[in-house]
Amino acid sequence: MMKEFNPREIEKKWQKRWEEAGVFKAQEGKPNKFYVLEMFPYPSGRIHMGHVRNYTIGDAIARYLKMRGKNILHPMGWDAFGLPAENAAIKHGIHPAKWTYENIDYMKKQLKILGFSYDWDREIATCDPEYYKWNQWIFLKMLERGIAYRKTAKVNWCPHDQTVLANEQVIEGKCWRCGTPIVQKEVPSWFLRITAYADRLLEDLKKLEGKWPERVIAQQRNWIGRSEGALIRFYVEIEEPEKFLNCVPEELKETLLKEKRIYIDVFTTRPDTVFGATFVVLAPEHPLVPVLACIGERLGNACYSDVENFVEKMKKMSTRERTMEEDKEGVFLGVYATNPANGEKIPVWSANYVLYEYGTGAIMCVPAHDQRDWEFAKKYDLPIKVVVKPEGAWDFEKGAYEGKGTLVNSDGFDGLDSETAKRKITEWLQDRGLGEKKVSYRLRDWNISRQRYWGTPIPVVYCEKCGMVPVPEDQLPVKLPLDVKFTGQGNPLETSEEFVNTTCPKCGGKARRETDTMDTFFDSSWYFLRFCDPKNDREPFSREKVDYWMPVDVYIGGIEHAVLHLLYARFFQKFLKDLGLVRDDEPFEKLITQGMVLKKWVSVKKLLDYLGLSEEDEVEELKKRLEELGARRA
């Protein structure tokens, strides 16, 4: 009698045997280590086919290499903090902790029936105090070294989720999670100074070439966005400053009276074209816009209400919307600045195509050699002055010449090539205190403050006497309280008196706890290190174990993490290296970004089109045709 193929029976049998024999327990010490890691999941409730594909790829690699004699580390865990748990609490009244741990239990069972070769003894959940304690510890180290800091800043605010979002979490001007258009809001927030690592993050991408998908490297390079150029100062001279004292903020008043001028700093990658700058443009959010418009007598003046209207309109739009807007739009602020190269008085404008987040939020405009400036100049009839002569012929009536060439109309610099001129003009301006060489990045510091409950509490308190005081290491973890109210409005942590009211670790007086929690991307920025030593209760991980297992030899996950998680993790690795906690510069040796699992589907619209019906037709007709079609297919 031939034995029937009964997969479920076989699968249960061997899953049990593997577990009993501890076949997949990872142990340090042997030569030929190999660390296979799949991006750990958010415990949303059930695993989906995308997870299965990700983990199957990892499992095939792990099992194959085990059979090739490698000493394998193949762990699994849960990226367990985050908004859905809190939404479930608001909607269904179930506590985020309960919701999360139940999901973990269920999904773990699902992973087990797929027979993945995980060392479940190393399982971690980032919402366990044993894990997030070390988030707090790392945060304190960052605070000590000035990598974490607090400032009031314009932030991306999701009105629906009522929280701040990182730049990376704003997709096409919308919240990456709920799709609500984001707005700009001033909120005191905690930042991580990832920009201090910009050069290393960029430089070390070279080490990943050939091992990471080119697309991911390109996206990171672009996100960091390094550009070399110059900072150039344009002065707005003010004849009778005492007349305009009401226009300027307190801190500017004294300088204004003494110097009779206000300066605008611009960043440019083309200092060689400074002689061709015929106007200056400030981003609508630039703090000097209202100041200069006031001095230019354009504020509170019915004839020029367009300045106020324009700024208000722009502030309501997201960065993304503004950059997508083809049509250039701006207003003259009523003042003139001095071109530091040739002394010409040029008008100062504010326009939609200049973004406050980039460079200094102000630009010098060279319409002859920048297409966007050219379009703006054409629209508002501003002068176009050629200062770079192209090799061949060029019709400046048709557009800007953005390439390199020989300088003309540039006083002592005529005849130089663009590259030499860049250097010489920057030096010349620098000698006169009107400019300096500058490297600019697109990368911004990472705002990690979230006004939510289900995350790692940021371990600082605010004392009436001592100000902001970090929680001492021996008092970690600062645990999330359980007695909070989930109303869907504001930060639930603020409703826990027991949590909020505390004593100052320094003076023992009354203090309030910080109620912001950390962006969950903080949790996932170092979890791969914790897997090397998941039960350590004295330190985040031992150097010895991390030195043995790291780097992750193959890391597998979705392309959507190209600039989020994968950049943050590289940043953490470098910070931890500076602390002496890890050896390697880069955490992930080889990266595989797996494709998606698709499936065919037919929309109601497609079906109606196919049957030649419209919504105005009768249901009976639709039913008849479907039945006919079915009968013909049978």
Next chain:
Amino acid sequence: MKIKDFLQENKISVGDNAIFLLEKLGIKDENLIKFLEREIGESAKMSKSKANVVDPEEAVEKYGADTVRLYILFAAPPEQDFEWTDEGIQGAYRFLQRYWNFVNKHLEKIKNLTYTVEELRNVQGKAKEVRREIHQTIADYRRDFEERYQFNTAIAKIMKLLNTLQDFSPQTEQDYKVLREGIETITLLLSPITPHIAEEVWEMLGNEGFIINQPIPEPDPEALKVEEIEIPVQVNGKLRARVKVPADADEETVKNIVLSDERVQKWVQGKEVKKFIYVKGKLVNVVVK
């Protein structure tokens, strides 16, 4: 009632999956749905909103984890998107079933067989060819796994090897030893992909311990060697050269080798090859004008 009102009444939008509409109309025709998907369906990432999700747990319940894993790895290289189809998952299931039945069919004969590499190196004829394919499969599989993570091509080679073993009708004990080597090889190579069935077959074959603790086989360089034979080459009826060709080469391969041979070139250069006859393993006759 107008379709518009019917949709509204049932809270279905025109952007929703038509399955919901069919359901409300009381049409439960799986084949019709499949036909429509094939004819006018759009491929999209699985998502709740499009109701085009395949639940992994249900798939495992129906086909088993090994089938799901095999299908996922076979459908496309890791970086590429792939479209989940019923035919695809069923194909993976059928392959595992075929492999299972094939092992069981020969189990009695091969269960207690033992062999050494040295003795298998001496087999001849069909068994020798089968052996070459076994070891070629090992070599290709390892390259696919190690250099490129191309599981789909590695799996395709395993499938091809199973076909070869099924076409092989073992007679002698030597033949059965080669068959056992082939089945063991497939089982070891399947282990990272479909680990459960691999463990089960490994045990059925009479082996001790877990297959996951076994090494991936090494290709036997001896088995990979291509046997060459010397063929007399006639040009217009006259013997002009003796040329070495692989024993199992087809006419196209032999033609390429023979016509580019220096000694043959001398007689055919600048002339039109009218006819090329290859009597397998025996003789080549070239007619030129």
